[in-house]
Every structure is written in structure tokens, then in C-alpha cells.
Amino acid sequence: MSDTGGWNGPDQPGYPGPAFPPPPVSPQPGVIPLRPLGVGEILDGAFATMRRHPGLVFGFSALVAVIGAVADFALTRSLLGGVRTLQPLGPAATQQEQLAWFSETLRQTAVAGGITFVVGLLTSTFLSGFMTIVVGKAVLGRRVELREVLAELKPRLLPLLGLTVLYMLIVGVATVFFIVPGVWLYVLFALAAPALVLEQSGIGTAFGRSRLLVQGSWWRVFGILLLTGLVTILVTGIIEVPFGLGLGRDSELAQYLGQAVSSTIVAPFAAGASALLYIDQRMRREGMDIQLTRAAAAGQ
Structure with missing residues (x-):
């Protein structure tokens, strides 16, 4: 393991092999103890990462959120100015006029939804990759520098975006x-993004890694994802x-501002x-806590 290298998978050099009995006292160089985690420890570890690096996490997150909100607001306003001028038709309107009015309203609403979706996809993908790298360093108690995180994220960003789009398509179609297969696939591939970023793998390999890590623990992963979703x-x-x-008139602007803050x-x-959750599954299934303990002790 290195600052710029991925978190080695089972078929890569440096992997310690099968899980070994944990030491009597689990070391904790960073935000979590290096052993299989409880649900509360996973959620607390996420908060602890934010508390330990508030300037980095909240500063970068705020920048991404504001840019996304401004882009969404500006594009929606510029492209959908006509939707505000559409007036409801009176009872004397012909069927053709009603159909034309409905089609235009539907078109502009779809455009607004598409803009919001694309902007949200870009910002969430960028921030997800950023936080995954920050957490990877915070687990080992390493100093987290913005320049280093961005340098590691840059080559992973496009593959991560491609993985995110493919993941959403797979789950959406299913x-x-x-509905049930859709939920099953959502959980089965939920760890693909962290695997791609931390292991520096390809898209197909990342999906396969997520499947292997979730297999046999589907309900546990589902419960943690559900609890995380409820908290958010x-x-x-x-x-x-x-x-x-x-x-008043600024309610729309206030809504975008609220979204940026949240x-x-x-x-x-x-x-x-x-x-x-990805790290926890690797510690449970692959004995990664041994590898992490060695890396933390060596200061790599």
C-alpha cells in the first residue's frame, strides 16, 4: 500500500492472504479501529473523518455544492424561461391547444429535470471520489493534503463517472x-465505486469486487445503506x-441555497x-485489517 497506489486486491502483491485472528487490542491510528466494524462505528467513522479534517472536507464539499447549485440554477433559468410564461388555458381552449400546452410544459419540465440530474451526477461523483480517498488516508491516521487527494483522484475521475452512470442504468432498468431485482443489484454493486478508487481497478473489475465483497453479507450491507440513507x-x-x-419571489433561489448547504x-x-463500509467488508472477508495495521505501523 502506498499513498498513490491502490488498496491491493486478493490477486495483487501485498495482499496478506486469508483472515487471521485479530490482536487482543485493535490498533486505531485513524478514525476507526483496525478490525471488523459495527454499524455505529461505520457511521461514527464517517463523522470522525469530517471532524478531523473540517476545513478540507467542508471547504471542498461547499465549493462543489455551490458550483453545482449555481450551474443548476443558471441553466434552468436560462433554458426554461418560457415555462414561467405559460398560462393555464381557459375552458374555451380547443383540444389541439390543450395538447400543445401540455406538450410544451412536459418538455420544459423534462429539460429542467435533466439539467438537475446531470449536474447532480457530476458533483456527487466528484465528491464521492474525493471523500473515498480522504477516508482511505484518515483510516491510517495520515495527514490529508488537498493537492495529494486531487492528484490521486484525477486519473480515477472519468472511470468513476463511467461506473456511476453504468451503475445507475443497471439499477434503474432493473x-x-x-423492483426487487433492482434493490438487489443496488446493494450488490454498492461498493464498486470505493473499489475502483482505492484499488485503482477498471470498471468491470470494480463491479466484480463489489459482488464478491457483498456476497454472503447482502442483508447487512443493505441495512447499513438503508440506515445511512435515512440519516441523510x-x-x-x-x-x-x-x-x-x-x-416570496426568492423562494426558488432559497431552495437552491438550501440544497447547497445540505x-x-x-x-x-x-x-x-x-x-x-467497503473497508469493513474487506477486513471481514479478506483480513485487510492485518494489511492496514502493517501499513499504519510502517507509516507508508
């Missing part, structure tokens, strides 16, 4: 036709509700919890 929804609602309470806090937590 969910549309069969709760915190998001608490933050965004005050911004949406009657600010994303600054919630997105790093969700990404950090996902990365720690």
Missing part, C-alpha cells in the same frame, strides 16, 4: 421492470425546510460511510 434524508430535511418556508454536510457523510 427497478423499472422488477433526515439531516437534509432539517436543513432544507427553513430555506423553503415562504421567502449537500455540503450530507454528501461527505454518505460518501464516507460508503467508503468505510
Whole structure:
């Protein structure tokens, strides 16, 4: 393991082999003890990473969230100015006029949704990769520098974006036709992104790694993902509700501002919890706690 190298998989040099009995007292050089984690330790580890590196995490997260919110707001306003001028048709409108009005409203609404989706996809992918690298260093108690994190993230960014799009397509198609297989695939491949970033693997390999790590622990991974999602929804609602309470003509702008603020806090937590869940599964299934302990002791 190195600062720039991936977290070696089972078929890569440096992998310690099968799991060994843990030492009587688990070392904790960073945000988590180096042993298989409990659910609370995973969530607390995500918060601990944010607390230990507040300037880096919240500063970068706020920058990404504000850029995303401004881009979303500006593009939506510029491309959808006409939607605000569309007036409901009266009872005397012909069927053709009603159909034309409905089609235009639907088109502009779809454009707005598409813009929001693309901007959100880009910002969430960027921040997810960033936080995964930060967590990887924080677990070992290493000093985290913005320049180093960005240098490691740069070659992984496009593959991570491709993986994220493919993951959403797989889950989306499966969910549309069969809800249960959609949920199953969502959990089965939930650890692909951390695997791609930390192991520096390809997209196909990352999906395979996630499948292997989740196999046999599907319900546990599902429960942790569900709990993480509930926490993010709760915190998001608490933050965004005050911004949406009657600010008159500026209510739309306030809504975007609320989304930026909530994303600054919630997105790093969700990404950090996902990365720690990946690390936990590797410690449970592959004895990675031994490898991490050696790396932390050697200061690599």
C-alpha cells in the first residue's frame, strides 16, 4: 500500500492472504479501529473523518455544492424561461391547444429535470471520489493534503463517472421492470465505486469486487445503506425546510441555497460511510485489517 497506489486486491502483491485472528487490542491510528466494524462505528467513522479534517472536507464539499447549485440554477433559468410564461388555458381552449400546452410544459419540465440530474451526477461523483480517498488516508491516521487527494483522484475521475452512470442504468432498468431485482443489484454493486478508487481497478473489475465483497453479507450491507440513507434524508430535511418556508419571489433561489448547504454536510457523510463500509467488508472477508495495521505501523 502506498499513498498513490491502490488498496491491493486478493490477486495483487501485498495482499496478506486469508483472515487471521485479530490482536487482543485493535490498533486505531485513524478514525476507526483496525478490525471488523459495527454499524455505529461505520457511521461514527464517517463523522470522525469530517471532524478531523473540517476545513478540507467542508471547504471542498461547499465549493462543489455551490458550483453545482449555481450551474443548476443558471441553466434552468436560462433554458426554461418560457415555462414561467405559460398560462393555464381557459375552458374555451380547443383540444389541439390543450395538447400543445401540455406538450410544451412536459418538455420544459423534462429539460429542467435533466439539467438537475446531470449536474447532480457530476458533483456527487466528484465528491464521492474525493471523500473515498480522504477516508482511505484518515483510516491510517495520515495527514490529508488537498493537492495529494486531487492528484490521486484525477486519473480515477472519468472511470468513476463511467461506473456511476453504468451503475445507475443497471439499477434503474432493473427497478423499472422488477423492483426487487433492482434493490438487489443496488446493494450488490454498492461498493464498486470505493473499489475502483482505492484499488485503482477498471470498471468491470470494480463491479466484480463489489459482488464478491457483498456476497454472503447482502442483508447487512443493505441495512447499513438503508440506515445511512435515512440519516441523510433526515439531516437534509432539517436543513432544507427553513430555506423553503415562504421567502416570496426568492423562494426558488432559497431552495437552491438550501440544497447547497445540505449537500455540503450530507454528501461527505454518505460518501464516507460508503467508503468505510467497503473497508469493513474487506477486513471481514479478506483480513485487510492485518494489511492496514502493517501499513499504519510502517507509516507508508
